[in-house]
Amino acid sequence: MVEKYYRKDELAGKLVYNSRALKIGEVTDVGYSKVGGIGLIVKLGKDKEEIIPFTAINEIGDIVFLKPDVEGEKERLKPEFEEAPQRPEEKLDIKKCPNCGNENKPEDKFCRKCGEKINEH
Numbered sequence: 001m002v003e004k005y006y007r008k009d010e011l012a013g014k015l016v017y018n019s020r021a022l023k024i025g026e027v028t029d030v031g032y033s034k035v036g037g038i039g040l041i042v043k044l045g046k047d048k049e050e051i052i053p054f055t056a057i058n059e060i061g062d063i064v065f066l067k068p069d070v071e072g073e074k075e076r077l078k079p080e081f082e083e084a085p086q087r088p089e090e091k092l093d094i095k096k097c098p099n100c101g102n103e104n105k106p107e108d109k110f111c112r113k114c115g116e117k118i119n120e121h
Contacts, residue, residue, distance in 0.1 A: 006060065014060070016042050016052070019068040025050070027064060040064065095119075 014027045025042040031051050032038050039053040058067040093106035099116035110117055 004060075011040060011060070011064075014062075014064050016040070016064040016066065018066050019058070024066075 008030045011027050011030060015023055016025050016027060018024050025044040027040050028043045028049065029041040030038065031041045037053055039051045040057070042050050042052055044050050052066065056066055057064060059065045095104045095106060095108060095118045096102070097104060097111035097114060097116050097118060100111060100114045102111050102113035104112055104118060108118060
């Protein structure tokens with residue numbers, strides 16, 4: 001197998017995707033550690049950068065694709081976008097149980113927790 005070598009200018013600007021095909025950032029540079037490690041410096045957000053060692057890279061082509069996470073290891077790299085916050089459910093017509101105080105749906109006639117009859121009011 002022939003090994004492919006990359007110049008720094010070939011890597012800069014490539015998009016980086018995690019093993020679940022979610023974009024996590026963009027390569028800005030190549031970094032070297034004092035102990036001989038080498039990795040990609042990836043811009044994850046406006047002010048956040050992360051060094052990804054080459055051992056964590058699965059494939060480099062038009063994009064950089066990372067290897068799957070090691071089993072049991074917490075994923076450190078999150079996608080660069082944040083999921084939209086969940087809207088709290090409307091609680092306008094919630095019925096409170098007179099016995100235990102549990103909140104029940106408007107259509108409930110009896111408490112889902114204790115079984116007490118719920119008043120229509």
